[in-house]
Amino acid sequence: MGPAKWVYLNGEFCPASEAMVSPFDRGFLFAHAAYEVTAVFNRTLIDFSGHVARLQRTLDGIDVPVAWSAGELEAIHEALIDRNALVEGFVYLHVSAGAYGARDFAGPETLQPSLFLFCEARQLIGEKARDGVKSTLVEDQRWKRRDYKTTQLLSQALAYRQAAKLGRFSAILHEDGFVTEAASANLWVVLPGDRLVTRNLGHQILPGVTRQSVLDKLEAGGLAVEQRAVTVEELSGASEVFTTSATGLVLPIIDIDGTPVGTGRPGPVTRRVQSLYYKAMGADIAARAPWLIEATAR
Numbered sequence: 001m002g003p004a005k006w007v008y009l010n011g012e013f014c015p016a017s018e019a020m021v022s023p024f025d026r027g028f029l030f031a032h033a034a035y036e037v038t039a040v041f042n043r044t045l046i047d048f049s050g051h052v053a054r055l056q057r058t059l060d061g062i063d064v065p066v067a068w069s070a071g072e073l074e075a076i077h078e079a080l081i082d083r084n085a086l087v088e089g090f091v092y093l094h095v096s097a098g099a100y101g102a103r104d105f106a107g108p109e110t111l112q113p114s115l116f117l118f119c120e121a122r123q124l125i126g127e128k129a130r131d132g133v134k135s136t137l138v139e140d141q142r143w144k145r146r147d148y149k150t151t152q153l154l155s156q157a158l159a160y161r162q163a164a165k166l167g168r169f170s171a172i173l174h175e176d177g178f179v180t181e182a183a184s185a186n187l188w189v190v191l192p193g194d195r196l197v198t199r200n201l202g203h204q205i206l207p208g209v210t211r212q213s214v215l216d217k218l219e220a221g222g223l224a225v226e227q228r229a230v231t232v233e234e235l236s237g238a239s240e241v242f243t244t245s246a247t248g249l250v251l252p253i254i255d256i257d258g259t260p261v262g263t264g265r266p267g268p269v270t271r272r273v274q275s276l277y278y279k280a281m282g283a284d285i286a287a288r289a290p291w292l293i294e295a296t297a298r
Contacts, residue, residue, distance in 0.1 A: 001121045004084035008076055008117040013083060016118065025114060027096025029103050033151040034058040036093045038077065039124060039210075039246045040086055041281050045077055046246070050209035055095070058148045064097050064113050080119050089122040090247050094151070124249055125278060125288045132254035132266045133169035135241075137232065138162055140173035140180045147203050159183040170243070172256065178229045180204050185245035186211040189230055189238040190262075190269045200227040210244040210277075217276045223269075240267035249281075250274045271295040 009019045027033030036055050039046040052070045059066050068076075077091050098112040138159040143152060159171035160183055171183040181187050181199060186208040188198045196218075199205050218225055235241070239262040241253040250273050252266035275292050278285060285292055 001089075003118045003120050004086060006080065006083045008080055008115070010114055010116075013079070019116070021096075021114065021116070022099035022101075024101055024103060025096050025099040026107060026111070027094070027114070027151060030097075030105070031150065031152045032062065032064070032107075033094060033096035034062060034064065034149055035095070035151055036149060037246045038091050038093070039249070039281075040081060040089050040091060040119070041124060041283065043081060043087055044282070045074070045081075045091070046281055047209045047213045048074060048077070050212060051093075051246075054149060054207060054209055055093070058150060059095060059113075061145065061148045062097075062150060064095060064111055067113055068115065076115075076117060080117055084119050086119050086121060088124055089120050091117060091119045093117050096151075122247065124247065125283060128169070128251060129249065129274065129289070130266075130291050132252035134167070134255040135170045135172050135182070135253045136163045136166050136168045136257050138171040138173055138183070140175040142173075145203055146180070146205055147201070147207055149206055156183045168255075170251075170253070172235070172253075174232050177231055177233075179232060179235050181206065182243045182245075185243035185248055185251070187230075188242050188244065188273075189235060190240035190267065191230075191234060191238055194239075194269060195226060196223065196269055197226040197228060197230055199229055204229075208244055210246055210249065213280075214244050214250065214273060214277055217280055218273065221272075221276050223272065238262070240270050242266075242270045242273065250277050266295075268295065 003016055005015055006013055007016045007019050036051045038048055038051045052073055056066055094116040096114045098114045100108055142155045163171040173180045190196055201207050241261045243251045252270045254261050254264050271292055
């Protein structure tokens with residue numbers, strides 16, 4: 001569908017075609033920038049407080065001053081949603097270290113950040129969530145601070161391009177024999193004995209907001225989760241694999257490099273997680289995911 005007409009840039013709403021950023025912006029020259037993507041469902045921001053908290057942590061980590069309160073950012077998001085009449089999709093927020101008319105690595109002592117937002121209509125609960133997607137394994141070549149959500153996304157972009165050339169939707173990253181995460185999502189696997197496992201937090205992976213929200217809901221629902229690194233060998237023996245992210249929500253992976261995951265269809269644990277998360281979002285399961293009713297009734 002593409003980005004909606006109206007965007008927000010440094011204090012002003014304007015048509016996307018009129019938004020201009022300096023070529024001297026540190027985000028453009030050095031990838032000195034952070035971003036967040038917040039899902040929108042029924043005109044409501046999903047897990048927004050988690051996204052703001054992670055943005056604050058990332059900006060602190062990359063030495064960009066935080067110039068907006070959580071309340072101000074929420075108001076901008078809501079105004080952008082209203083202006084574009086967005087019902088379902090996402091809002092993208094981008095904070096760069098700003099421009100000062102020059103290019104030098106250190107930059108000025110005090111940076112003047114730039115704030116840009118756009119939104120896009122997208123079906124969050126659809127065929128991919130129902131049927132699952134195919135993925136491929138790709139060596140993880142990202143920088144060492146993957147726990148910061150910065151715009152240094154070249155490795156992820158190349159992983160997605162490699163996946164696309166193979167006719168696959170996504171990529172699963174690995175290094176030194178261990179799975180890290182998917183190219184733009186956190187990874188979950190179901191191992192023998194219906195053990196649900198996801199990677200523990202650290203510098204190796206992004207602390208996903210959707211990941212944490214799912215963990216909270218699983219705990220409330222009485223479903224235990226192991227948090228540890230999974231080997232590539234363990235991944236190959238998993239009965240179910242799924243990812244969590246703001247725009248994919250809970251997305252089943254049914255095939256990795258031509259080998260079916262489990263039965264080759266989304267499994268019961270994945271369906272239970274989807275059901276818990278969709279209900280918490282306020283989704284009408286019967287209308288939006290009727291296939292879940294049959295799956296969870298088995």
